[in-house]
Amino acid sequence: MSSKTIFLNQAVYDYLCDVSLHESEVMTALRKETAELEMAVMQIAPEQGQFMTLLVQLLGVRNAIEIGTFTGYSALAIAMGLPDDGCLLACDVSQEWTAIGRKYWQRAGQAHKINLRLAPALETLNALLADGKAGEFDFAFIDADKENYRNYYERCLQLLRPGGLIVVDNVLWGGSVADSENKKPDTCAIREFNLFVKSDARVDISMIPMGDGLSLIRKK
Numbered sequence: 001m002s003s004k005t006i007f008l009n010q011a012v013y014d015y016l017c018d019v020s021l022h023e024s025e026v027m028t029a030l031r032k033e034t035a036e037l038e039m040a041v042m043q044i045a046p047e048q049g050q051f052m053t054l055l056v057q058l059l060g061v062r063n064a065i066e067i068g069t070f071t072g073y074s075a076l077a078i079a080m081g082l083p084d085d086g087c088l089l090a091c092d093v094s095q096e097w098t099a100i101g102r103k104y105w106q107r108a109g110q111a112h113k114i115n116l117r118l119a120p121a122l123e124t125l126n127a128l129l130a131d132g133k134a135g136e137f138d139f140a141f142i143d144a145d146k147e148n149y150r151n152y153y154e155r156c157l158q159l160l161r162p163g164g165l166i167v168v169d170n171v172l173w174g175g176s177v178a179d180s181e182n183k184k185p186d187t188c189a190i191r192e193f194n195l196f197v198k199s200d201a202r203v204d205i206s207m208i209p210m211g212d213g214l215s216l217i218r219k220k
């Protein structure tokens, strides 16, 4: 739930961005337009976007899926790591927010790689599985309603090829997951999801304190 890495003090965060961030003008403009919105905290941090571009490049991803597109910054970051004939299936339910993304995907010359599906993501994922697409994806980014994380995860795991990567956002949820007094539904859902993944023998994992906490989950 943060548009920057929250577990660093401001001076160190600013330094990290100064010496490592290569954000394009289009991405900066998208981030600034999103920052004006009431739901701006749903924007991922720029250093996280750059990290995701790098992951997509490192893995040689051709087919990616995103659950929760919002205004399209993370989709653009993923698309930028894809080859020219690569494809990102971006799932969201908001016409209004994704319309902002579409504008910038065009401007960045990446729109041809992004296939936006406006429907509840579980429906889209179930349809892909029913269509025989299990094992056809290399990469998934889960960043939507937290109470469905486990449902998204199970479907993405089926859709991924062995060695494919699921990246899950907001796994530290502003630090609230570490506060046992916090019993809010989203916090509990993330806490349960994290514990489940830790004991899931189907995957290799690493949780990193970037942005609002990011889990990297590799399908064995």
Ligand code: CA
Residues within 6 Å of the ligand: 001, 002, 042, 043, 044, 143, 169, 170
């Ligand atoms: Ca998020």
